[in-house]
Structure formats: C-alpha cells, structure tokens
Amino acid sequence: MAGIAIEKLVKRYGQTQVVHGLDLNIQDGEFVVFVGPSGCGKSTTLRMIAGLEEIDGGTIAIGGRIVNRLEPKERNIAMVFQNYAIYPHMSVAENIAFGLYTAALDKAQKRRRVEEVAEVLGLTALLERRPSALSGGQRQRVAIGRAMVRDPAVFLFDEPLSNLDAQLRAQMRLEIKRLHQRLRTTIVFVTHDQVEAMTLADRIVVMRDGRILQVGAPMALYEKPADVFTARFIGSPTMNIVPARATAEAGSSSLQLGETPLAWSAALPTDVLVGVRPQELRVLEHGESADLVLSGSVAVVEPLGPETFVHVEAEGGLLLASAPARNPPAVGSAVRLGAAAAALHLFDAKSERAL
C-alpha cells in the first residue's frame, strides 16, 4: 500500500495545456474520487498516475518514490477501465491470471491466487466462461479481479461504472466500497457522476478545466462548497442559484431578495449569488413564514415517492423546491417558497467564489 503525492502536475497536448499545476496528497489507504465534467482533466491525471500519459511538468510520487519516468508495470498499480478491457479471447480465469503476468509465481500458485480472488468477487462458478457469456456486472467484476489479483499498492478506476445500468451501478458501487473497506488499499477513482463521488469517497477532488477547485470530504463539499461550480456539481438535485443585490450597513449587509430584505451579519459585495438546495427550499403552508421567502407559480411537479419536487417560476428564474409528498401543489398554482438563512450559500457574483 502507498500514498500518492502530486506536485505541480502539468499536461499539454501540443500548445494546449489541459492540466495546470495540480497539487494533491493522497494518504495511504485513502479512497479519493476525482469528479468533474468531461474534459476537466480528471482522466488525464489518472492516466498520468498510471504511467499511460507522459508528464510535462511536476512530479508524481507513489509510496514516496517519484514515478515520472517509470513504465506502468514498474509503478505497482492496477487499473480498471471504463469498458472493462477484459480480453474476449481468454476465459475469466485467464483474464484474472493475466494480472499476474509478471509475477514470479508458478502455475499452481497463480491458480490459487486466481481462485482466492474469484471467491471474494463471487466469480468461482464463472472461471471457465468467456467474457461474451457474462453480464456487464460480471465483466466489471472480472476487471476488478484482474486488478486485485496483483495485490497492488494503488488501484486506479477510470469511470468503471459508466457502462452499467442504474441498478447494476448501485450494486457495483456497494461492492467497490466493501472491497475498499476490506483491502484498505489506496484507490483513485474517476467519475463524472457526483452520486458515485459522494457515496464512495473518503475525499472528493472537484476538477474543472484542468484545475482542482476543491478537495474535501463529501459532506464538507456538500455543506461548504467553495464556489458556484462545486455547489451545483455536488448534491442532487442541483442547487438553486439566484442572483441578488446586497446593501452594506456598517459591517453587516442587507440582502435584497424575496418578500423582505434579509439581514446578513457580514459585509457583502453589491452583486451576489444566493444558493439554496432544493431540499432546503420548501413550499410554505398558508401563513407560514421563513427567513427567505420567494413567490412564484408551479410549472412542473415531480413525485419521487418519499419526496416530491416542484419546479417553480419565481423571482430569479426556475427554482426547484421540495413539497409535501402526499399533497403537492397543482401545476399553475401560486406558491410561496421558504428557506432558513442558515441554509443559504452566498457567492460573489463576479468571482463565483463562496463568501
């Protein structure tokens, strides 16, 4: 097992720089998830850790050893790819054993290792099958098995669940998490799915345009997003962001939004963005009040079983709010939405950084 230290990591494709001086320390045994939209540099960074992309600047150290110039096979890592990359011309057992290609073990020892891994992953009955006879989830388990069998210092996962349907994805998520709890091996996991990031990670690294925007535990990111992008990216459904104006009043401010101005204990810039998660923005009962109250009319109702969300045309645009699951307001009806001051996230409208 080993930690990973990334310092001032740079990647360029021709004249285009795609990773801009990343700094990150991953602890031994930590489960770190890189999350961000397509093209944010998360997979490129993972591939640089794996040794599949050359590094144009900075260093990557695995277990205290700088690996910039080492081949992938010399880094003691194992990688699981998005499309599984299990070889169609080999059986499950051969695929898993392929992870031991360079291991100095005899045939019987390799076979034993393969059987142990197959046992852990529930693949024992499938060892002689070809990949074409497996389901998507089974194939993904074979790919994980091939990575596991080597007992690597670091596991790298490159969007491994993207090709699975929603149900299987949730199941595999659980299996990967349990696997980490059992093995305690360092895992770097790349995904564009914030649900995967939230459920799996010890720490999430939010990336955009080749830069790290924020690093932290899932709930820390959820509760204290550093900027608008992270606020909208982390959490489902997406956070509502409403533009507002603030007026300064001797060390405090007054936020001009909703039915009544909202007193704020800190000095704010004139133009701010107010964020409120749909779970914190509720449809108010008749006569009920809240720190922030916005009025509007219901455009769409989305019942989800335990809760119902309503899209409301209101001041600041289309807002998503939670409504009683049993008796949601009808489409077209006028509603008042309310949120507590403590549930609001304020951002500078210019820099989009949290205030």
Added chain:
Amino acid sequence: MSATASPLSGRIEPGRILAWLLLFGGGLIMVTPLAFMFATSLKDSSEIYDLAFFPAHPTLDNYVAVLSDGRFLRWFANSFGIATAVTLSNVFFDSLVGYTLAKFQFRGRYLVFVAILSTLMIPTEMLVIPWYVMAKNFGWLDSYWGIMFPGMMTAFGTFLMKQFFETVPNDFLEAARVDGLGEFAIFWRIAMPLVTPALSALAIFTFLSNWTAFIWPLIVTTSKELYTLPVGLTSFAVEAQVQWELIMTGAALATLPTLTVFLLLQRYIVRGVVLAGLKG
C-alpha cells in the same frame, strides 16, 4: 386472407425473380468453364477437339499421367510452399506495420501510410521491371526467394490490418501495459487475437493470389524444378504439341486446394470481403 406479400404468402416479387435470373446467369458463366475443365480432364486425347461437354469414354488416365509425372508434384509442392511462406509473412509483417500505424503516434506516421497506400496505385506490370532488376542485382533470379520477395509484404494487407487495428479499443492495450506486458507481447498476445477475422481474410486472399500467381514466377524462374504450378502447367502447352487434356487435368488438380479452402472457409472469406469493404 391478407393480400400483403410476405415470405410465407407464396407470392414472389418480379424484382426478386429478375435478381435470381441474373444471379443464375452469372453463376452459369462462372461455373461453365470450370465444369468444362473437369469434363475435358476425363477425355482421352482423341476426344479433345470434339467439343461435346460430356466425354464419350470417361477415363482417369490423364490423372494417372499427370500425377505419375514427378514434375507436377514438384510444381504443386513449390506453389504450396511459396504460397504458405508468403501468407505467413504477410500475416505477420502486414499486421506488425498496420498495428504500428494504427496504434502509435510518431512523426511521419501519416507520410509512411500514404507512401504505402500509393503503391496500391501502381499496376503489377509496372513493378515487374524494377523487381527483375532488383532480383538480378541481388542474385535472386531463378530462386525461391526471387519468386517470393515481392509479395512478402503488401500495401493492401497493411491497409487492411491498419483499419482493423484501429477498431481495437486502446483500453485493451493499456490494460496489458499496466499488467506488465512489453510492446511486442501486447501486439502478439492481445492485439492479434482481437483481429482474427481480418487475419483469416488476409491469409485466405494472400494464399489464393499466390497459388494462382503466374506472371512474376514465369519471369523470374528459368529452371523447371522451380516452376510454380500455373507456370508449370503452361509447359504442357509448349512441349511438342499442346496437350490440352493434361493441361485441363493439371488445372483441375490445381483447383482442388483452392476449392477446398473456399468451401471450408467461405464464411471467413465473405466476412473478410464485407469487412474490408466496410472499413475501407
């Protein structure tokens, strides 16, 4: 009853009948010379210029004569050996170059590919002279190597394999790289098994074209013991008098391996043609 035409309704569309007739006509044109060749091989020499399709007195004497003539078996073995060696060479080297062009980024890659492709536009007849000069200068005239060297690697094969290797996801190769394989092992153990349809198509085409190759082996060889089968068969025509019955018998025997290959591997041949067309 529905009036709609369906495969089960018994009604056949006129267009389909026309297509069948055209295909039947085409098939007849293709098969007639072949059938005539087999029929002639069963005639004795007195019947040769009697153009009746079926021999009046069928005989296997021609087969006995051809097979007991040591030259035929020698030429057969030459053709088989040369076609096999050239096929193996093509399968290996065309794949190696195709893989490199498809999967490695290097300066001049596109130029190399275009240069290889451009040779496809030069007809064989134009190449024969430089090949001959080359063979003469290297001392390869009238040798097995002289017959084989122009075909050991082909632009078509390289192009075909490059197109196929491009369809192999990079993840397979990168997974192997992470697992510790060297670059040649990745090519040989991972990439090659993933393109077996293309490999079998390439092998079949290469074998058949070398089995039937005529012009270059005729030019480069002078010793009869180095003749390939098509060249050797023509020597039946130029000795004393044209022995059509022996030529037809030799040709019939020469056709048997290709027919066998086709019947056994027609699935791969058709798939190879279809895939080559699609990828190209």
